[in-house]
Amino acid sequence: MLGFQKQSGVGNIKLKNGVLMPELGLGTWKGDEAGLLAQTVKTAIDLGYRHIDCATYYRNQREIGRALKEVAVPRKDLFIVSKIFQNNHRPERVAPALDEILDELQLDYLDLLLMHWPYALSPDMGHMGFSTSDLDPVPIMDTWRAMEILVESGKVRAIGVSNFNKSILQKMLPQCRVVPAVNQVEVHPYNPEHELVAFCEISGIAVTAYCPLGGFRVDVMGDATVQAIAKAHKCTPAQVLLSWLIARGIAAIPKSTSSARLAQNLQMVPLSLDDMQSLGRITTRQRKVDPSRDTPELKWIFHESEAECPLI
Ligand SMILES: NC(=O)c1ccc[n+]([C@@H]2O[C@H](COP(=O)([O-])OP(=O)(O)OC[C@H]3O[C@@H](n4cnc5c(N)ncnc54)[C@H](OP(=O)(O)O)[C@@H]3O)[C@@H](O)[C@H]2O)c1
Structure with missing residues (x-):
């Protein structure tokens, strides 16, 4: 039995602890760009977005916080996610990192707090650019245990991870008091993550x-199969990609600064089994995000066969 359930028609995914996560977020x-973010957040919420994906790393949470103060939708109807940056993995830094996020967003609680990456950086690291010598040997479980305590504090409704591969999760899960509610990873037909998604599903x-x-890096919207399905449904490639994810029970957090595209991205199309199979058979493989391009020591994150996760 699944630890989370897809809700029919309501656009939510029920997390293992019962919290509802809207399946489409911003x-x-x-x-x-050009100071557009506050307006984008307000427009998105007006259009019906309720799930906003933030992170300390994005360095724009104050602007998002100001926008959230100005919307008519009550806080309880929003699902706000943020992420702990890698320089805050040492256990004593985790609770203050959450307090800083809440201060920036001007909120009393988060709906979901994620560990942004399964590796740590030295506490004095800034947010941009790091080298091998900045890696900090903090075990993932030390950070996770500090996050588990935050759930009891009431300042987060759920905790989860991001960029965690199957082998890290397999080692981590038996040691968890609180199983991660969510794993946020790159997924599109050029990086479909069939095995990881199936593992997450059976693990709740x-x-x-x-x-x-x-x-901007991976032209999956220009893929011939995606384009052909879009043409057949008289919709855009973006709508095909988002509908494919939602049909797989996966939440999606597309970004757009255009109100027309924000609206378009909320409109799913009913893909047939044939469409789903065609998209699942695409063989091109490409990732947008891979920290090992700059830091080869991090190959183990997305290239599991090359090395084991050094620190659990
Ligand atoms: N956990 C992690 O490590 C991690 C890593 C990367 C990203 N993220 C999160 O995931 C979010 C989404 O990823 P992303 O922003 O990199 O990429 P994305 O959402 O896949 O793509 C964004 C791009 O697509 C364009 N776009 C949006 N809707 C469109 C449509 N309907 N038709 C055509 N083009 C469209 C946007 O341009 P316009 O703005 O001009 O519409 C923008 O250039 C991020 O914003 C962030 O919140 C998390």
Whole structure:
């Protein structure tokens, strides 16, 4: 039996602890071009978005917080996610990191707090650029146990992880008092994560897809199969990609600064079994995000065969 359930028709995924996560959310990374972010967040909420994906790393939470103060939708109807940056993995830094996030967002609690990456950086690291010498040997479970305590504090309704591969989760789960509610990872047809998604499903971990449209680096919207399905349904490639994720029971957090595209991304299309199978058979493989491009020591995150996770 699944630890989380897809709700029919209500657009939510029920997390293992009963908390409802809207299946379509707004991404906010690099959503601040020309100071547009506050307006984007307000427009998105007006259009019906209730799930906002934030992170300390994005350095724009104050602007998001100001926008959240100005919307008519009550706090209890929003699902606000943020992430602990890698320089805050030492256990004594986890609770203050959450307090800083809440201060920036001007909120009393988060709906979901994620460990952004399964590796730590030295506490004095800034947010941009790091080298091998900045890696900090903090075991993942030390950070996770500090996050588990936060659930009891009432300042977070659920905790989860991001960029965790199957082998890390397999080692981690037997040691958890609180199983991660969510694993946020890159998912689109060029990085479909069939095995990881299946493992999360049987483990009761909901999956959220980041870069669901491939971001700026991966041209999955231009893929011939995606384009052909979009043409047949008279919709856009973005709608095909998002509908494919939602049909797989995966939440998606596309980012857009255009109100027309924000509205479009909320409209799912009913894909047939044939469409789903065609999208599942795409063989091109490409990731937008991979920290091992700059830091080869982090190959173990997305290239499991090359090395084991050094610190659990
Ligand atoms: N956990 C992690 O490590 C991690 C990593 C990366 C991202 N994320 C999260 O995931 C979110 C989404 O990822 P992302 O922003 O990299 O990529 P994305 O959402 O896949 O793609 C965003 C790009 O697609 C365009 N776009 C949006 N809707 C469109 C549509 N209907 N038709 C055509 N183009 C469209 C946007 O341009 P316009 O703005 O001009 O519409 C933007 O250039 C981020 O914002 C962030 O919140 C998390």
